[in-house]
Amino acid sequence: MQDNPNTVRIPLAELSALLARIFERHGTSAQVASILADNVACAQRDGSHSHGVFRIPGYLSTLASGWVDGKAVPVVSDSAPGYINVDARNGFAQPALAAAREALVAKARNNGIALLAIHDSHHFAALWPDVEPFAREGLVALTFVNSMACVVPHGGRQALFGTNPIAFAAPRDNADPLVFDLATSAIAHGDVQIAAREGRRLPPGFGVDRSGAPTQDPAAILDGGALLPFGGHKGSALSMMVELLAAALTGGNFSFDFTWADHPGAQTPRTGQLFIVIDPSRAAAGNFAQRAERLVRAMHDAGQPRMPGDRRYQERREAESLGVAVDHEQLARLRELTGSHLGSDPVRGPTP
C-alpha cells in the first residue's frame, strides 16, 4: 500500500525503545515501561491506530494526574487448580498479565482450561496483543475488559457500560492464528476521538448527543453525549457479559463505578480483565488446528474475502520489511518527550 506522504518508517525495536524511554521518564518503572512500550509499538506496527502512538498523550496525562501507579507490582494468587487472581494494585493490566502468564499456561495445560482474573487494573490498549501469543503456543484464548461509562444500554437513557472489548485467538495449522478483537460499542472511543480530530462524521446509529438525540457528530458524542452498543440488544447483552466477567467476577470496578473527577488529565479506566485459556489438545477430536483450517477454507469458499486479523498481519508484514509507519510530526513529538530529541531520524538522517 502507498504510504501517506506525512508518514515515516521506523524499525519496531527503535520505536519500542523510544516509547520505553518516554514511559520511564514519565513515572513508570523500567519493567512497566518496557511492557507498555512493546504493546503500543506493536499496535502501531499492525495499524491498530486507535491504540498505537495516538494513545501516548493519554498515558502520560494519566500518569501525571496520579490516577494510575506506573510502578505498581502486581500480586498473583493461585486460588484453585484452574484459577488465578491478580491484584494489579492500581497499575496497568499488561504487567499483571505478564506476572501470571507462565502459571496460567501451566494450569491450562494441566487442567485443559484455566482462568485468570485481574482486578484494580488499567487497560488503555488493544486486546489482541494479550491473546495472540497464546494461540501461537497452540492454546485458545478469550479475554474481556470493561472500561468507562460511555455506552447506553439498549433501550436505555444514560451511559452505563464501557466500550467493553472482547478478543479471541485460536491456532491454525501452519498459518497465523485466527484473532478477532472488537469493542461491543458501535465504535471504539478512540476512533470517535480520531474522527473528531479529523472532522469526519460517523455513520448513523453510533451515538447520541448530551440530550439523548441521535447524532453523527463525534464532537457531540464526546461533549456529554454517549455511544450505543453495536447490533442493538445483541451487542448490549455482550457488553453486559463483559461487565459481569471483567468486573463482577474479578472484583474490579464496573465501568460506572469510578470517576476521574479528582484526577484532571486521567483517561485510563480503573477496572478489571478476565482471561479464559483452553488447551485444545485435550479435546475429544484432538485436531483443533486442522479443523480450524477446514472452517477457514469453507468461509473462503463461501465468499468471505478475509479472516479477522488478516489486515493486521498484512500491515505487520509491511512493517517488518519497511519499518513501522508513524506520522512525521507525531514522531518528532515523541522524540521531544524523551527529553533528548537530538537523535537521528531513520528516514531523514541525523538531526542537524
Ligand code: NDP
Ligand atoms: P474493528 O471494528 O476495527 O475490528 C474488529 C475485528 O473485526 C478485528 O478483529 C478486525 O480484524 C475484524 N474485521 C474488521 N473488518 C473485517 C472484515 N471486513 N472482515 C473480517 N474481519 C474484519 O475494531 P473495534 O473498532 O471494535 O476496536 C478497535 C480496538 O479498540 C480493538 O483493538 C479493541 O481492543 C480496542 N479497544 C480497547 C478498549 C479497552 O478498554 N482497552 C475498549 C474498546 C476498544 P483486523 O484487525 O484484521 O481488521
Ligand code: PYC
Ligand atoms: O477505544 O473505547 C476505547 C478505549 C477505552 C479504553 C481504552 N480504549
